[in-house]
Amino acid sequence: MKFSTNKNLDALMKVGASIALFFISKKVIAKQQKKSGEADMDTNDAAGQAASLKQALNPSGYRWMKNIDGTDKEAIWRIAPQITNLDDVNTHYKKIAEGDSLYDDLQGSLSPDEYQKFLSLGTKGKVGSYYYASKSDKVPFNQWVITTAEANVRKTPKYESKYSIGNNIAKLVPKGYKLGASTGKFAYDEKNKVLFIEFWTFTKSGQKKTYYVAKSQIEFVTKEELAKREKQTKIPLQVIEGFGKTENENDTTSKEEVISTDTAIVYDEKFNQIGLTPKNVVMGFPVMTLNTGKGNFIQFQTVQGVKRWIRGNAAIIQERRF
Known part of the structure; x- marks a missing residue:
C-alpha cells in the first residue's frame, strides 16, 4: 500500500496549527481577563482586595516564582477583615492570576491554623475557626460559667505563668x-493557643x-439546667475579690516574702x-518551715491563696519592700 506524503504532512500541519491556535487563544483570553480584572480595581472593592492578596502571595509578580517568593502574612491579616464577599474576591483573583484559585494559593502558603484564621476573618466567622470571629454560638451570652477543672481566673485574656512576677492571675x-x-x-491567645472566655461577677x-x-476549664450552664443540678447538690459561687487579693485579706499584709535564690523545683502541698x-x-508569703530529715523546706502562700513548698537552700525569707 502506498501513502501520500503530502497528505500526511498537510494533516500534521493542520493539527499543529490547531494546537498553536488553542494556546494562543488561551493566552489572549487570559490576558484579556487580567486586563479586565485590573481595570476593576479602582471601582470594585473585591477586585482591589484580590489584587492586594495576589501581591502578598506572589510579591515578585512572576508566576513561576510563586513557590519561592515568600508570603507577606501581615498584609494578608490586614486585608482579610476588610472582605465582605470572599467568593467575589476569588472570582477577581482568578482573572488576574491566570486562573489560579485564591483558596488553593492560600492553602499552599499558610499553615492549616493560619488558613482557618483567614477564612474566619474573611467571612466574619461564617466559616473557618470561630476563635477569630467576633461572636459564636459556642460561647453563649448570659449563661452560668462553672469550672470543670482547677482554673486560673485572669484579668486579661492572655496566658501568663503563675510564677512570673506581676502575672494576670486573679484567683485559682x-x-x-x-x-x-x-x-x-x-x-484567642494565638501565641499560646488558648481560647479565653469573658464573664462578669x-x-x-x-x-x-x-x-x-x-x-x-469551664462549661456553660443555663439557669434551668443549674436549677436541676442544684436540686441534688448546691454549687458554690466563687467570689473573686480584687486583683491580687485572696479571700483572707490578711494574706497580703504579711511583712515578709519568699524569694527564690536559684532555679528551683516548686512542690504542691503533698510535695508533688x-x-x-x-x-x-517573689514566690509569695511565708507560712512555715519544715525539716523532713532530707532537707529544709519553706511553705509559702501565693497571692492567689495557693500553698506551695520550695527547698530552703533555694530560697530566702526577707522583709517586704512596700
Missing part, C-alpha cells in the same frame, strides 16, 4: 464552682467586674513536683 478556683455569667465575648464590695478563664521557678522570683 477549684473544680465545681460557679464563676459568674458569660458575656458572649471571647479572645460581683466582688465582695459589690463591684461588678469582668474576668477571663480558659474555655477548656509541679514546676520550676527561675532565680530572684
Whole structure:
C-alpha cells in the first residue's frame, strides 16, 4: 500500500496549527481577563482586595516564582477583615492570576491554623475557626460559667505563668464552682493557643467586674439546667475579690516574702513536683518551715491563696519592700 506524503504532512500541519491556535487563544483570553480584572480595581472593592492578596502571595509578580517568593502574612491579616464577599474576591483573583484559585494559593502558603484564621476573618466567622470571629454560638451570652477543672481566673485574656512576677492571675478556683455569667465575648491567645472566655461577677464590695478563664476549664450552664443540678447538690459561687487579693485579706499584709535564690523545683502541698521557678522570683508569703530529715523546706502562700513548698537552700525569707 502506498501513502501520500503530502497528505500526511498537510494533516500534521493542520493539527499543529490547531494546537498553536488553542494556546494562543488561551493566552489572549487570559490576558484579556487580567486586563479586565485590573481595570476593576479602582471601582470594585473585591477586585482591589484580590489584587492586594495576589501581591502578598506572589510579591515578585512572576508566576513561576510563586513557590519561592515568600508570603507577606501581615498584609494578608490586614486585608482579610476588610472582605465582605470572599467568593467575589476569588472570582477577581482568578482573572488576574491566570486562573489560579485564591483558596488553593492560600492553602499552599499558610499553615492549616493560619488558613482557618483567614477564612474566619474573611467571612466574619461564617466559616473557618470561630476563635477569630467576633461572636459564636459556642460561647453563649448570659449563661452560668462553672469550672470543670482547677482554673486560673485572669484579668486579661492572655496566658501568663503563675510564677512570673506581676502575672494576670486573679484567683485559682477549684473544680465545681460557679464563676459568674458569660458575656458572649471571647479572645484567642494565638501565641499560646488558648481560647479565653469573658464573664462578669460581683466582688465582695459589690463591684461588678469582668474576668477571663480558659474555655477548656469551664462549661456553660443555663439557669434551668443549674436549677436541676442544684436540686441534688448546691454549687458554690466563687467570689473573686480584687486583683491580687485572696479571700483572707490578711494574706497580703504579711511583712515578709519568699524569694527564690536559684532555679528551683516548686512542690504542691503533698510535695508533688509541679514546676520550676527561675532565680530572684517573689514566690509569695511565708507560712512555715519544715525539716523532713532530707532537707529544709519553706511553705509559702501565693497571692492567689495557693500553698506551695520550695527547698530552703533555694530560697530566702526577707522583709517586704512596700
